[in-house]
Amino acid sequence: MFVCSAAGCWTSLCRISAPGVRAALRAACRRPGAEPAGPCGRSRLSGSWTQHQQQQHQQQRTSTRRKLLRPGEEKKSVICIEGNIASGKTTCLEYFSKTSNLEVLTEPVSKWRNIQGHNPLALMYQDPVRWGLTLQTYVQLTMLDRHLSTMSAPVRMMERSIYSAKYIFVENLYRSGKMPEVDFAVLSEWFDWITSNIDIPVDLIVYLQTTPQTCYERLTQRCREEEKVIPLEYLETIHQLYEDWLINQMSFKVPAPVLVIPANHDLQKMLHQYEEHRGKILMGSK
């Protein structure tokens, strides 16, 4: 059972600027006995839905939505686009942004590059031991704010998620010895609290599967100032963490079914694949 001291919560909530996060935290705090709404461990799809997966997915969605939907309220779907750095996520979102009845939310990278005149993304790449916690705390907050923002269309397609921030990037910093144990513990307790007390609906994960080499070439071509220090080995580690999470499903719970799209191809072939998979991506989330 979840119990909170309202006075204590309000003191700390006043310091949080993201309004969506503040509202959700407040709502969660007012819900003594609120049920944890954590990841559900659903499995991977490669190209097609199996009947069992579809039934399980549908049952789970129906039972969750039954609690949340009011009469006349329409069902909404959230699709998260996941993949290594420079795998083509933004490009994919850009392509789908022309679809009607669909809203696109990119990763809030501009915020990570500029919070009140500071650049925590650059600081993290320069000195991960000192600044890893700072960046990832802000990533966690801004991603939560993205997840909780009011939907303006029946389908939302968003870049990455609060889950990959924790399971891929925080995990990488910690495992590589670049995040002190105490920093990892603080971030983990925050993450566990959030995912146990706040409903973060994700209906489908689209994994853009690339080789680290392809990402390295695209990253070099994109030439983002902060990322010039990234070596190929970093992308290899991030790749392996993604594969263990979404393909092998042996590291962390997967919060939704996964659709894998091979993404080493040139742009034209990628757009063709997106068209080919359009139904599965948009209808698969229903």
Ligand SMILES: Nc1ncnc2c1ncn2[C@@H]1O[C@H](COP(=O)(O)OP(=O)(O)O)[C@@H](O)[C@H]1O
């Ligand atoms: N299929 C592709 N083939 C070649 N270059 C690509 C392809 N998709 C994206 N790019 C380029 O690679 C870079 C990274 O793509 P982007 O969509 O920003 O990746 P992400 O959002 O995953 O970091 C950009 O310069 C983009 O124009």
Ligand SMILES: O=c1ccn([C@H]2C[C@H](O)[C@@H](COP(=O)(O)O)O2)c(=O)[nH]1
């Ligand atoms: O939790 C996170 C998420 C992202 N990053 C870094 C990785 C990249 O340098 C940028 C943005 O990633 P894209 O894949 O280009 O969208 O942010 C991180 O350090 N931690």
